[in-house]
Amino acid sequence: MNGDHASQEWVPLLVPDMPSPQVLMPWLERMHAARHYSNFGPLVRELESEFARRFDMPTDGLTTVSNATLGLELVLQALDLAPGSRVLLPAFTFVATATAVVRAGHVPVLADVDPDCWLLTPDMARAACSLTRVDAVLPVATFGMPHDMQAWQQFEQDTGLPVVIDAAAAYGSQWLRGAQGTLVFSLHTTKSLPAGEGGLVVSTRPGLAARVRQLSNFGINLDPRAGLPLGSLASMGTNAKMSEYHAAIGLASLQVWEAHAGRRLALQNDLMLEVDQVFGPGLVWQAPGTSGFQMAPTVLCPRLPDAAARLALEQACQAARITTRRWYQPLLQEMGVLRQRCMWLQTPNAQALAQTLLGLPFFLGLTLGQRLRLRDAIQSARCSEH
Ligand SMILES: Cc1ncc(COP(=O)(O)O)c(C=O)c1O
Incomplete structure (x- = not known):
């Protein structure tokens, strides 16, 4: 020794396992040539198309965000739960799972995890619901371990409670595999698909990803069919858009x-x-x-x-x-x-x-x-x- x-x-x-500046250059050149640096530019849209292909769903079933923490917060806001709703989540997770719930105006209810896979499972959530009132469930793909989405879809059907998976560390491991569900991924530099900072919301819930997209763009209405003037505020959003710089890194990371x-x-x-x-x-x-x-x-x-x-x-x-x-x-x-x-x-x-x-x-x-x-x-x- x-x-x-x-x-x-x-x-x-x-x-971090990030692409080098040299590898990024073709995407950065494209970005600069287009003079489009944020606001759902060509690179963000290309990245979203790539995700849609990989998740085998239409592009309006997903949206990029600036990070998973805001992705979680905006998904919770888009679910329109009553203020002060109780959201069940595992006690064993990163702080952001809980801070997103609090910042969305709700109360985290902390539950136990399975002793072997370290996940809050549907059976454990059912047991928790029999002990106390729960209004939504936010299981975590602990250290990237994927959840069984068929089982969570069944849970949603049985209980009527919305389920959102904090899949921050699980890009490439957590898929829907034909089930209904909502997933939030992180594209932080330490994660399996690094974009520096970034997040991805994937949802089969009708209109949810579009709602999150609008909330991530201050809550501004950009839909001519919405019955509101274009550019007026449709809801109280924030700025959680992914920039073209981050999309460039995401596209380069996706290639390898x-x-x-x-x-x-x-x-x-x-x-x-x-x-x-x-x-x-x-x-x-x-x-x-x-x-x-x-x-x-x-x-x-x-x-x-x-x-x-x-x-x-x-x-x-x-x-x-x-x-x-x-x-x-x-x-x-x-x-x-x-x-x-x-x-x-x-x-x-x-x-x-x-x-x-x-x-x-x-x-x-x-x-x-x-x-x-x-x-x-x-x-x-x-x-x-x-
Ligand atoms: C379980 C979990 N949730 C949320 C986050 C936050 O992700 P982001 O850094 O993209 O906001 C992390 C980050 O490590 C995480 O591990």
Whole structure:
């Protein structure tokens, strides 16, 4: 083991997988030639057409937005729920899932997640609905793990409650596969289809994507058939449009998506085997849900046997200058700002996850030297535990 860590560079947790300026140049040239830099220009429309083709739906079933957080907020606004509606979401998620609900004027109701796939499942949502009033459900595709949309469509039919999937990390993994549903993706630089900043709303709900598009353009009416003067305000929107610059990055990323996703999957498989081998039994990985597994993983997040083992690995990584992250921790109800705005149910599985999960470095370009340092750190954590 190399004892001289002080002189080593930190191993980062993530390194964005963004197209180079050279690769972007043809799209940027097109943008500049058209003198169209935002406001649903040619590149945004081309990107939306590409998405429509991939999701096998008409372009009016989707819209780009400036990020997933605003995408979620605007979808909630477009659903026209009564102010103060209760929106069920998992306690184990990124803060933006909950802040979008609060900013849309509603109350997050935090629920538990499945102990194996780490998702809020339709059965868990049904159980939550039998305990308290719920007006809408916002499940999260945790770390990109896709949801079973047939099952959520059935849930919507049985309960009458609208369901919106926060699929921020799940581009390329979460599809509708013929089901009805609403999905919100992030195109942030750390996600599987990076555009720098960006988001995508996909919905089979009649008129929903068009409504979100209008809300993302201040709420201005651009429809001559709407019975309102063109350019007048139809509803209280915001500015959440995707710029042509971001669409250029999205189009360039889309061109290499399959190849990069394949490399990410292969790397994840290799690293999981490696970590398992060095750690030995007791380490657990996120299990696939009933709809399969991630197609383009962006994190490596093992679950340690207990909090002491997690702390030992964290400390060994820190000593070896390897960045780690307690993803989605503390839980939402443990953050003061959210606590006063949320309701929550019993969340034993989420609490157990919060004590034992640890994000490890994961990015294309992780070097052999960095992988060896991670192996050493895991080994040293195991020794310190015994
Ligand atoms: C579950 C979840 N929801 C929402 C977001 C927010 O996405 P964006 O950065 O595009 O606003 C993220 C970002 O990491 C996320 O992980």
